[in-house]
Amino acid sequence: MFPSRIALLILLFSFLFPWSGALAKTARKAEAPSPSLRQQVPVVAWSLPNKTTHATILAKALVIRYGSVWQMVKTRGTNGTTSLLTPVPGLKDVTEILVNLYYQQESYLVLKPDSTLWTWGHNRYGQLGDGTTIDRQTPFQVPGLHQVTAIAAGHGRNYAVQRDGSLWAWGVNGRGQLGLGSDVNPLSPARVPGLDKVVGIAVGSGADYALLADGTVWEWRFGPESSNSKPSPTTWTQVPELNDIQAIATTGFGARYALNRDGTVWTWGAATSQVPGLSHITSLATTQTSAYALRSDGTVWAWGANQYGQLGDGTTDDRPNPVQVLGLNRVQSIAAGFYSAFAMQEDGKVWAWGYNGNGLLGDGSETDRNAPVLISLPESPHH
Numbered sequence: 001m002f003p004s005r006i007a008l009l010i011l012l013f014s015f016l017f018p019w020s021g022a023l024a025k026t027a028r029k030a031e032a033p034s035p036s037l038r039q040q041v042p043v044v045a046w047s048l049p050n051k052t053t054h055a056t057i058l059a060k061a062l063v064i065r066y067g068s069v070w071q072m073v074k075t076r077g078t079n080g081t082t083s084l085l086t087p088v089p090g091l092k093d094v095t096e097i098l099v100n101l102y103y104q105q106e107s108y109l110v111l112k113p114d115s116t117l118w119t120w121g122h123n124r125y126g127q128l129g130d131g132t133t134i135d136r137q138t139p140f141q142v143p144g145l146h147q148v149t150a151i152a153a154g155h156g157r158n159y160a161v162q163r164d165g166s167l168w169a170w171g172v173n174g175r176g177q178l179g180l181g182s183d184v185n186p187l188s189p190a191r192v193p194g195l196d197k198v199v200g201i202a203v204g205s206g207a208d209y210a211l212l213a214d215g216t217v218w219e220w221r222f223g224p225e226s227s228n229s230k231p232s233p234t235t236w237t238q239v240p241e242l243n244d245i246q247a248i249a250t251t252g253f254g255a256r257y258a259l260n261r262d263g264t265v266w267t268w269g270a271a272t273s274q275v276p277g278l279s280h281i282t283s284l285a286t287t288q289t290s291a292y293a294l295r296s297d298g299t300v301w302a303w304g305a306n307q308y309g310q311l312g313d314g315t316t317d318d319r320p321n322p323v324q325v326l327g328l329n330r331v332q333s334i335a336a337g338f339y340s341a342f343a344m345q346e347d348g349k350v351w352a353w354g355y356n357g358n359g360l361l362g363d364g365s366e367t368d369r370n371a372p373v374l375i376s377l378p379e380s381p382h383h
Helices: 021-026
Strands: 013-015 044-046 056-065 068-077 080-087 096-102 105-111 117-121 136-141 148-154 157-162 167-171 198-203 207-212 217-221 245-250 256-260 265-267 281-286 290-295 300-304 319-324 331-337 340-345 350-354 369-375
Touching (some): 105 148, 148 198, 157 198, 198 245, 207 245, 256 281, 290 331
Parallel strands (some): 281 331
Antiparallel strands (some): 044 056, 056 068, 068 080, 207 217, 245 256, 281 290, 331 340, 340 350, 350 369
């Protein structure tokens, strides 16, 4: 499944402490987002700062490279800042990893080629799905799920789609967010009623979305976190005018996008409409406030907020309509997280742009980038 020289499918950095003072001081146009993000794969995830005896842990990274998961710890001590990148034990042949953060409760989901699901991290709300609320530091297989084909995570809730098209959920459910008809946090995966033949799922803000095998998109709505709304029996509603859809994606602030099998991109809300200027699109990626589309010709297009240069067009001007990301061609895959975006070319080179606090982009600086810069990745352990 992994080419001999290029095993990284996508690279995604995600800045996971939006409530920190450092970010509050640098935010310019948008308020700090909810501290929970749906992530794509593979992932490099920066975690919360922690105190140690001799140094301050600045960042932790998870990188899928050549089928293994690598963890990087960046420390600042008396001799300056150093980074150490080592494999995470027990994780090999990994194809997808998601990061889920809910009010400083950080956990991870890993999908393997054998369709098993693995997890570790915080578990206060049952995010790990092992029937307990015990935090776990090492990866283990989620019980009861053996034929997983798709996963989604965000806002403390987790979803898994099985090969038979059934949808399973666990984690945060205090307002009935999981569509189970109750407000109890399920500590183990529970089947979501009312949906069959599911092939994809997206976590939103105030609603979650399911893509069915027939190309239709369905949504389950719930009240905002500040509301006192009580769960009601699960009612999934079909999104009008969306048919023949092959993928769905959401931004952290609630924008929704659907990729049609004809290569066009659509958005919905008060109305369903086509995103102008996009055709021959093969995949989508989203940040908190921006969206990205990969064309079949290997170019990348972006639109939305641009306060950190995350659109990669050489400016910090917001763009309501897609613009081409500068200097990128022969791109094979794209990914995005928080206010940064990433692209991998056919030759394995990975480029990054956007927000770069604490060296998030991996280019050796802390300067925001409004155009793509080349970043380095770990070599294959077999080289």
